[in-house]
Amino acid sequence: MQIRYFLALCLLPHTVFAQAPAPEAEQLPLCVVEPPVSRSFNDREKLSGIQDTDIVIISDNSSAAFDDKAHFSGDVSFSQGSRHIAADQAILDQKKQQLSANGNLIFKDDQFTITAENLQAQMSSNSATLEGAEYWFHGQQAHGDAKKLQITSENNLILSGTNFTTCPPGDESWLLEADMIKIDSEEEWGEIWNAKLRIADVPVMYIPYMTIPVSDKRKTGFLFPSFSTSTTNGVQLSTPYYWNIAPEYDLTFTPDVMSSRGLFVKTEFRYLAGEQQNGQLNVEYLGNDRKLFNNPERYLFHWSHQGAIDENWRVRANYTDVSDNNYFNDLNSDVNRSTDNQLSRIGEASYFEQNWDFNMRVQDIKVLGEDERPYQVMPQLNFNYRKINFWNAIDFRFNSELTNFQHQDNQYTTATRLHMVPSLTLPIQGPAGSLTSEIKLLQTQYWQAPDEKDTQLAESVSRTIPQVRLHGQINFERPTTFFDSEFKQTLEPQFQYLYVGYEDQSDIGIYDTAQLQEDYFGLFRDRRFSGLDRIADANQLTLGFTTRFLDGNNLEKFKFSLGQTLYFEDSKVLLENHYLQESESTSVLAAELDAHLYKDWFISGSMQHDTENNKNKKNEVTLDFRPSKDKLLQFSYRYVPDLLNTNTNDRVNISQAGIRTSWPISDDLYFVGNWYYDLNESRRIETYTGFQYESCCWAVRLSYHYRIKTNYDDDLSESIDSREEFEKGVYLNFVIKGLGGSGPLGVDDMLNEGLFNYRKPLYLRN
Template sequence: MQIRYFLALSLLPNLVSAQEPSETETVQLQCVIQPPVSSSVDDRQQLTNLSPEDIVIISDRSEAAMGDKAHFSGNVSFSQGSRHISADEAVLDQRNEKLDANGNLIFSDELFTVTADSLNAQMVTNSATLKGAKYWLHGQQIHGDAEQLNITEQNNLELTNTNFTTCPVGDESWLLEAKEIRIDSTEEWGEIWEAKMRIGGVPVMYIPYMTVPVSDKRKSGFLFPDFSTSTTNGVEVSTPYYWNISPEFDLTFTPTYMSARGFYSKTEFRYLAGENQDGQLNFEYLANDDKLDNSPDRYLYHWRHQGAINDNWRVQANFTDVSDNNYFNDLNSDVNRSTDNQLSRVGEISYFERDWDFGMKVQDIKVLGEDEVPYQVMPQLNFNYQTNDFWNSLDFKFNSELTNFQHKENEYSTATRFHMEPSISLPIQGPAGSLTSEVKLMQTQYWQDIADDSDLDDSVSRTIPQVRVHGQVNFERQTQMFEMDYKQTLEPQFQYLYVGYENQDGIGIYDSAQLQEDYFGLFRDRRYSGLDRIADANQMTLGLTTRLFDDANIEKLKFSLGQIIFFQDSKINYTDENIEAAPSTSVLAAELDANLYNDWFVSGAVQFDTENGDTKKSEMTLDFRPSNDKLLQFSYRYVPDLLNTNTNDRVNISQLGMRTTWPINDDFYFVGNFYYDLNESRSIETYTGVQYESCCWAMRLSYHYRIKTNYDDDLNPSVDAREEFESGVYLNFIIKGLGGSGPLGVEDMLNEGLFNYRKPLYLRN
């Protein structure tokens, strides 16, 4: 017979109605008799009017005396609130409010599950002691053994002569043994005394005291160190310390010793400013760089802030400065990569409504390794208005800006520019295609403070009209290729663009540069960024795109081809010269993305000068990716007449590349990158990395050999004195559950080099 007892936890007098006493009861104990069920938790859910303090006891047999002791045996189940105990037998001492249980004992609540030889519980204090325990923390991989485990009144854990690991049961890749561990269930961190670390069963470290996380909650403490050696910095050891200042602030301080340079420190401070704003401050400092002749101090400071003040106002700020041009080339900064040579300093505040917005911005750009200093925007005011279908399906836009350009050097001209750009467009959309007609007027006024040797005008007013008509037609048909059924689309499009001409020799170049001429760029309405040069145009762009879709409507191929036909030569160049001779057509731009066969993908782009028979730019990649963790990629890129910032010479870039990531088994990965310069007949980058990652620890070992970007600067007046190539060995080791989460993954290794990995395009509709 199965008997349920419902007992109030406090003084145990408020018993829920009972119907049958046990055969051996001397005093009738109120209880409820129910048929056997498989789960006491399910039984309890069927009962009503029970408070979280009520206790439910289920057993096959019981002997009880009111106010004294009750003995339960056979599939004993004890539940109160979220806590549950199951055992072979249990004794409830009603007078002293104690519970003893043993035999196949399992204790569980919301935070952990424990198996033990015996349990002694004090119900008044809501505490318990378990001996010969094995425990598991819910939601975490942490588990271990303990000679004795105490559950305190605050639901904390105190373990004596214990150990824990995050490895699977039976796997002791690493094990932490300790004399005492205390786990705070509220703070979700553990304190450990007299700990001994074992790796593969071998003791490797003794730690008198340490703290570890038992959840994702933040806490101050040391993070795992990083080790590396390279020709640039020598042996490098970093030991980061994390300081959880408050829920809104934290700081990471990373002292680093480099045998070739000295002591290098990095500090990162992060903050939250209300619910919708956040920011970050970085300061990096290397005192007396031993590798440079004059042992200079080198530094970086960086500030970033962004967010929303309210539903309408947005703010953004970004400022970075370094001591010298080669800072990112020599040092492993947390802010920028070695391939970044522009430091943006921008502050912006914007206001948004449904149909209009207003913004104010200041901007300064520092270009590393360049003698020419860009103009500063101090400040720029923008006002934009847009309304759709304002009259007979016509859309209206009005864009405007007022910009003041300043320069740090006095010999340069400065200017204030006011620009207005109203436009009216008629968009016609349909399933068979679209046609958009637009008329625009660009009015610009310049007030320029002219340098002594400049031929610019003090004041320039420029008015340029623009007409643009863009149309596209969509055709599709069913076809069969390679014995497979496909749906093929044919999407021809055209754009006629007329932009009036006005001589702009009297205007300086403040923020303009030539844009790319890829397939997408053929359908732009301007040739240059910024507003200092608006190129006249009388031209027609013709383009064609075709796609193939399989039976599942997945795009298997996309090919685009286009070119601009110039009806009239443009007279505007973004330099100070007007050009009279110009080609009759633009480059022929083509792009291809295709799923060749099964897991093979190809993508490429080419820009070909049809008049001179020259390739202006080309790139091609071939990817084999049978699964998300397997990749083999071959690539080629060619860019002629590119400026070498080190020598100021024009060079042609012709490079072959190969990269791969492949699992050796379920936990072990290999990543390799190799890039070769065909013009120089040399390798420019080699990266090899292996990573092992299990559920409880991870290790990454990598080797890197790459060409260095070197600039002339005050610290290093001669580029020839610097290394042309850098090589290094890097080691990362993480034990999960002791404050680390392991390397960022295989994709992180793919982006270690100078050439970031571009994922193969899985074509979709």
């Protein structure tokens, strides 16, 4: 059981609440409070030839003495540049360049609008003092009132005896009262002295000094801390600190104290490298984990970088390393989720021209929970050339790859592979269909350094395999009627003949190759393996079709695809490498379905059926009810037989059903729920229930989470049995908007909580 909620720091001599930059500005148009406007503000817009330095005075009545005082009454308007003052009465002292105004007084400029009892302004210095003031920031929720408000010549605000809130007028869900607030209009931050925070008109906190944002602009300071208790981590207190180092650099440092484990420190550094490159560096460290045997140290290091050097060069880098296999399962990392079991390390530089490109890459993948490590790519060079209409409408392509494979364990075979593929393609396309003819020559050369155990591998292997592919598609359409509605139906049959020559490849090691899935779209691939260590011979014909129904607005309401491959010969490569247990004359029968059933009901599904043995290989289906963007009810089921369990090396059947929903109970209250059940084990594997209330000025979320926990065997614990099989918790999150909080909690992230992320169905083109 875990309780989590956000608190504000209190009783500190100097407290700063700040906010890190959000990916995009918060958009709450219904919450923005519109300040009052006088009709005289529009009168200046009707005048022509007015300069920003000119002082324009408009009123119903006026009287003036030369070089003395001028009196104005009746909807008075004073304007200079972007500043406007409206009042019932005003006096202008021309000698002292002072303006006094009162009665329905409104002051407005580009930043804010102020109403007050009276105003004293110094025209020469552009400064003013208002008493009994109320203020609003334009385009934002922030507003308040003050006994005395001063506008400096730098357009800053100094408020005395004041308060501040982001709630609508009349709503005092929270209110910050202070002796003085100073708001810097350029930095867009406010400094507050001797403040009291009231929630529901009850004082809950005294803060001697703090700063608050009045926009999304970044500023150094403390972020809202978090507090939690749990049986796993004990009492936990997190106090993040944000450092706005420079416009192109920032850093977030988060000490996280866990009574059961110790001090967990997280640091995130972000940077911009010029206008087109950016990156991020994360370091996480737990010195002595008291929860585990021998109190081991646990750490994470992550670096990512991407961008363009110029119009032709692109770069990308990603590196992550952790201390142990269960790091993401036990600790709340900022980098990966608990469901991620692969760490990618990659460095890449690419150069692009119109007809050719060149790529350099190094890659290493760490698989958590598995003893066997994949090969490292150190390095890989790719060169690709293409020429459209090379000769008589024939396209020419040349793809090449030079890869060096290394392994961290010296007892493994190392190799260098050179692969070249020249190809000629004749594409014929038209409204009625298409026909593509393609010829390839796959030439590969291996230089291997076999280990003593791999006696069957050769030191040098040359492999030459021809490939012929013929792919055609025809488009038919007709008008039809269903349920008294007019539709246009299409029928799109397609075929593919594929011939790939055979060559014995048993003397080549496996470095980066695995068998691919056989879904509908995979049936029309020209390969059955990822990687190049095995190229399956083929003499086969794939037949398939797609049919669609489009309504009168040409919107797709139904799509169904069905296909299967006929094998004229058995693949010797698949049989020799035990990817096939016996001969097969056909592939699985693969189908895909996406349909708008009725009104707000949608269905999406896929199937792979073994017609020779009359058994299903894989089934997935989701049924969605989505009457609006914020309403969702989804039923799902998936079945995958004979799946390898990497923890036990056993074969298991996956049969799981689930329900997911996101539904507004009212305008401000949302409910989100997930429930997944294992039909084979007769147990639930995940439950998530959450309620979220969000108003204009605060948000709260209460949620319950129960899920099966992934536990990998590693050296940090005496036994895997010492770890919990399931984890559960109750979470309470609270945000006060406008005091440095991170904005609305959001409902979309609740849908992505847990093991099964929300997968939006294909809504066709509706």
